[in-house]
Structures are given as C-alpha cells and as structure tokens.
Amino acid sequence: MTDPHSNWESFDARIRAAKTADELAAIEQELFGRKAGAMTLALKSLHDVPDAERKAAAATLNTWKRTFDELIQLRRKELASPSDETLKSADRVDVTLELPQRERGHLHLIPEFIREVEEVFGRLGFDVAAGPEVETEEFNFNLLNIPRDHPARDAQDTFWLKTSKKDMTATSLPLQGERLSEGNVGGRKGLHDRDRKNPEDRLLLRTQTSPMQIRYMQSHKPPLRVIAPGKVYRKDSDATHSPMFHQFEGLMIGEDVTLANMKAVMIEAIRTLVSPTAEFRFRTGFFPFVEPGLEVDMRWQGDDAASREGKWLEVVGCGMVHPNVLKNCGIDPKKFQGFAFGFGVERMIMIKHQIPDLRAFFQGDLRFLRQF
Numbered sequence: 001m002t003d004p005h006s007n008w009e010s011f012d013a014r015i016r017a018a019k020t021a022d023e024l025a026a027i028e029q030e031l032f033g034r035k036a037g038a039m040t041l042a043l044k045s046l047h048d049v050p051d052a053e054r055k056a057a058a059a060t061l062n063t064w065k066r067t068f069d070e071l072i073q074l075r076r077k078e079l080a081s082p083s084d085e086t087l088k089s090a091d092r093v094d095v096t097l098e099l100p101q102r103e104r105g106h107l108h109l110i111p112e113f114i115r116e117v118e119e120v121f122g123r124l125g126f127d128v129a130a131g132p133e134v135e136t137e138e139f140n141f142n143l144l145n146i147p148r149d150h151p152a153r154d155a156q157d158t159f160w161l162k163t164s165k166k167d168m169t170a171t172s173l174p175l176q177g178e179r180l181s182e183g184n185v186g187g188r189k190g191l192h193d194r195d196r197k198n199p200e201d202r203l204l205l206r207t208q209t210s211p212m213q214i215r216y217m218q219s220h221k222p223p224l225r226v227i228a229p230g231k232v233y234r235k236d237s238d239a240t241h242s243p244m245f246h247q248f249e250g251l252m253i254g255e256d257v258t259l260a261n262m263k264a265v266m267i268e269a270i271r272t273l274v275s276p277t278a279e280f281r282f283r284t285g286f287f288p289f290v291e292p293g294l295e296v297d298m299r300w301q302g303d304d305a306a307s308r309e310g311k312w313l314e315v316v317g318c319g320m321v322h323p324n325v326l327k328n329c330g331i332d333p334k335k336f337q338g339f340a341f342g343f344g345v346e347r348m349i350m351i352k353h354q355i356p357d358l359r360a361f362f363q364g365d366l367r368f369l370r371q372f
C-alpha cells in the first residue's frame with residue numbers, strides 16, 4: 001500500500017478551499033465514494049497491512065476520516081451562509097459611484113396654484129369649501145337670482161344632463177380638493193334627490209362656482225368667510241376659453257362688510273397670487289346675483305406678442321351679494337350684507353407666467369408642464 005499521507009493533506013486543503021456546494025460534494029465523492037473513494041479504498045486495504053502495523057495505520061486513517069467528516073460539514077455550512085469575507089466583497093458599496101438622477105414628479109400648476117390660493121385666503125380668515133360639479137339648475141341659476149328666461153343664462157353656455165330619477169342618484173362625481181374643512185357642503189357623496197326640491201329642476205355641469213355661495217349660506221350662519229375652488233364647465237373653446245376650467249368663488253358676509261373691504265381683499269389676492277406689480281382695473285359689470293357688480297381686468301405683462309401688448313384680460317367677477325340671494329338662503333338682507341367674487345384660475349396663471357393659450361394647461365405636454 002502506498003502511503004497516501006501527502007494526498008490526505010491535499011484533500012484537507014481542497015475541502016477548505018471549496019467554492020461551491022457542488023465542488024464540495026465532488027470532493028466528498030472522491031474521498032468516500034462507495035466503490036472508488038480514496039478513503040473507502042484505504043480502509044479496505046487495511047486487510048493487507050501486516051498485523052504489526054495495522055493498528056497504527058487504522059488509527060491514522062480514522063483520524064483523517066473524522067477530520068474530513070468534520071471539515072466537510074463545516075464547509076457545507078459556510079457555503080450555505082456566506083462568511084463575513086464573502087459578504088464584504090459581494091456587498092461592497094461604492095459611495096463614489098454616480099447614480100442616475102431619480103425623476104421626481106410635481107403637482108400640475110393648477111392644483112399647485114389652488115393650494116396657494118387656499119393659503120393666501122386662509123391667512124385672511126377664509127374657510128375652504130367644496131361642492132358638486134354636477135349641479136341642479138336651482139343652485140346654479142335660480143337661487144342666484146337668474147330665473148329661467150333671464151338672458152344672463154345665455155352668457156354661460158351650459159352642458160345639460162339628462163334628468164331622470166335614476167340619474168339624480170347616479171351623479172356621485174368625486175369632489176375636488178382633499179383638504180376640506182367642515183365647509184364641505186353638498187357632500188362628497190354627490191347630489192341626492194333631496195337636493196332637488198322641484199321635480200322640474202334639471203341637472204347640469206356647473207357653469208360657475210357661484211352655487212357654492214348658496215350651499216354655504218344655507219348651511220352656515222353669518223358672519224362668514226369662505227372660498228370654494230373647483231372645476232366649472234361651459235361650451236367654449238379658444239385661446240382664453242376651455243370647456244372645463246377652474247374658478248374659485250369667494251364670499252364674505254357680515255353686518256358691516258362693504259365694497260371697500262371687497263376691493264382690499266381683491267387687491268391683496270391679486271398682488272400676492274400674481275405679482276406685487278400686477279396691473280389691474282375695476283370696472284362695472286353685470287351679474288344678476290350681485291348689486292353693484294364689478295369686473296377686474298388684468299394687463300398682460302412683459303408680453304412680447306404684439307397682438308396682446310397693453311391688452312386687458314378679464315379675470316374676476318365680483319360685487320355686493322344681491323338681497324334676493326341672501327333671502328333665498330334665509331339671511332336677512334336688512335341685517336347682513338357682503339360681497340362675492342369669482343376668479344378665473346387659468347387666466348390668473350396665464351397673466352402670472354405669460355402663457356398665451358389657455359388650452360396648454362390641458363394638453364399634457366411635458367415640455368410645457370416642466371417649466372413650472
């Protein structure tokens with residue numbers, strides 16, 4: 001029998017160095033394979049060793065055998081759970097590596113602007129309310145002192161909806177604006193039959209946020225201050241009109257709220273929301289639900305398009321709330337008075353950022369949206 005002593009040492013080294021479970025299994029097979037395993041054969045060959053040497057030879061072999069058993073078991077465990085060394089090299093973090101920039105989105109400029117509006121008016125003590133976009137004719141027109149045959153209705157080309165009893169409860173459009181206070185009137189659930197006192201009352205997409213004046217006054221006692229931002233709809237489309245656009249309504253009612261107070265609030269809002277140097281003008285305007293009524297125009301600023309240079313854009317309708325409207329909401333017009341206003345959100349932003357076409361807000365062109 002050849003002395004395999006040096007071989008055993010090399011097996012020892014190979015087991016310790018085995019890189020994978022497969023490699024280890026192969027070495028194990030080489031050693032302990034039933035037919036040709038080196039250790040198996042060595043143990044068998046003990047028969048041929050002269051009696052005098054057999055005991056010592058057997059002891060040596062058994063020591064090696066135990067060593068290998070233990071080593072293999074140990075190495076198998078190590079390979080199953082990587083050692084600190086392997087972890088160190090595999091999980092190395094290169095802190096100098098430059099990672100690609102993560103893209104972060106941001107709010108569309110309209111909701112962003114509306115948040116600013118809520119903040120600015122919040123500082124002036126105004127509550128924020130939201131109401132349904134699907135409105136009744138009653139709230140959108142009648143209670144606002146715009147009777148059925150009034151020509152003022154023509155100024156707001158209305159999207160009418162089918163009005164069946166079924167439709168009335170199916171119009172649960174989600175409301176705009178997440179951060180609502182108790183000023184949320186009309187309910188997040190949308191309209192209900194109880195909102196329609198008159199069976200003749202037709203449904204429409206609100207043409208203005210002014211029905212929120214009614215909803216708020218019917219559910220809150222004066223003195224009160226509220227704004228109501230949201231979407232409105234009119235059959236209109238050109239550079240300064242879109243069939244869906246945003247307004248925010250404002251309402252302040254008290255015992256001695258005057259037109260001077262209204263002007264102060266308007267001017268403060270325009271200067272903080274658009275620009276401290278914004279040019280604007282008040283002129284008289286007609287809205288059946290205010291008396292007197294005013295409109296505020298803003299001048300296109302820093303504009304390089306000659307066609308708009310020096311031109312005015314109508315941005316706000318406002319005025320002192322008409323006594324009939326107060327009466328419609330159960331408020332005594334001899335005791336209380338106040339003002340209401342409706343700002344066109346897109347138009348304010350157009351003036352602020354010199355955007356020539358209102359339709360750009362809704363085309364989803366990232367080159368446009370990323371500028372803000």
Ligand code: PHE
Nearest residue numbers: 208210287317318340341342
């Ligand atoms: N609702 C009017 C419009 O959309 C604006 C307005 C609001 C006018 C409040 C007066 C008072 O044109």
